[in-house]
Amino acid sequence: MIEFKNVSFWYGEEDGFGIRNEEVLREVSLEIPPGKFMVLLGRNGSGKSTLAKHANGLLLPQSGEVIVDGMNTRDEESIWEIRRRVGLVFQNPDNQIIATTVEEDVAFGPENLGLPREEIIARVEEALDLVGMAEYRNKEPHLLSGGQKQRVAIAGVLAMHPEYLILDEATSMLDPEGKEELMKVILNLRGKIAILHITHNVEEATEADEVLVMDEGRIVAQGKPREIFSQVEEIENWGLELPQVTETALLVKKQFPYLFETLPLSPRELVEELCS
Ligand SMILES: Nc1ncnc2c1ncn2[C@@H]1O[C@H](COP(=O)(O)OP(=O)(O)OP(=O)(O)O)[C@@H](O)[C@H]1O
Ligand SMILES: [Mg+2]
Numbered sequence: 001m002i003e004f005k006n007v008s009f010w011y012g013e014e015d016g017f018g019i020r021n022e023e024v025l026r027e028v029s030l031e032i033p034p035g036k037f038m039v040l041l042g043r044n045g046s047g048k049s050t051l052a053k054h055a056n057g058l059l060l061p062q063s064g065e066v067i068v069d070g071m072n073t074r075d076e077e078s079i080w081e082i083r084r085r086v087g088l089v090f091q092n093p094d095n096q097i098i099a100t101t102v103e104e105d106v107a108f109g110p111e112n113l114g115l116p117r118e119e120i121i122a123r124v125e126e127a128l129d130l131v132g133m134a135e136y137r138n139k140e141p142h143l144l145s146g147g148q149k150q151r152v153a154i155a156g157v158l159a160m161h162p163e164y165l166i167l168d169e170a171t172s173m174l175d176p177e178g179k180e181e182l183m184k185v186i187l188n189l190r191g192k193i194a195i196l197h198i199t200h201n202v203e204e205a206t207e208a209d210e211v212l213v214m215d216e217g218r219i220v221a222q223g224k225p226r227e228i229f230s231q232v233e234e235i236e237n238w239g240l241e242l243p244q245v246t247e248t249a250l251l252v253k254k255q256f257p258y259l260f261e262t263l264p265l266s267p268r269e270l271v272e273e274l275c276s
Pocket of ligand 2: 169
């Protein structure tokens, strides 16, 4: 479990006159349990990336604590184990690959753990399989598409055998095809590992176990996708949009108010209601 306990954070130091920069995280309390697929939404600047960087100790709270499986991110002796357990993948696929072949890139982490050679080979194989990139093992990463690069970046994290995978807008720079590939990988990992997927694409939240919404440094909502996306007015206040299908259903409902007592989240739900 990753626990955020009353975490507050602002960038920069106090200036000696008691003035400090505006808080970017404001008393955030949050639990990320093992195995759960969570999606974090929120407008630009709401604090999502700052929160992500607290999960593995890249940033430390100015007040409050972040505890990963019982280890405090402030504790220097635990930090490498915390970083192994909590893998982060960022937005830009070109900044995350360092080696000259896919295989070497994925092996980089396990090599640094000092694992025996057979174990490294087994982990690389397993990780590339999980992201559907095994057949590209000998390819040069720079020849891959954005989506493929992100899958290699995820494989690099998975080879560390982490408990938690945090994706900070990992889909945002990809074309529609790349986005779809990556979402397939995420859904395939579902249940095997905890996932916190940060995105601006609300469609990617509709299948989550739980959706979190951040605004002005606070978690302002947390619940099942259906609970979140039924709060039509709040969605707008939080700077979000509704999934397309839900939006369409609302338009239909204006004409036919007796339809869609619960708003649909998938095309299938929309069609079922219309046909019945
Ligand atoms: N290194 C930094 N130094 C100072 N301020 C920063 C720094 N990084 C982020 N901020 C500020 O902190 C606030 C939250 O930023 P953060 O990147 O966490 O938001 P976000 O929700 O990830 O936004 P986006 O959706 O644009 O990625 C913003 O006001 C941002 O300008
Ligand atoms: Mg961000």
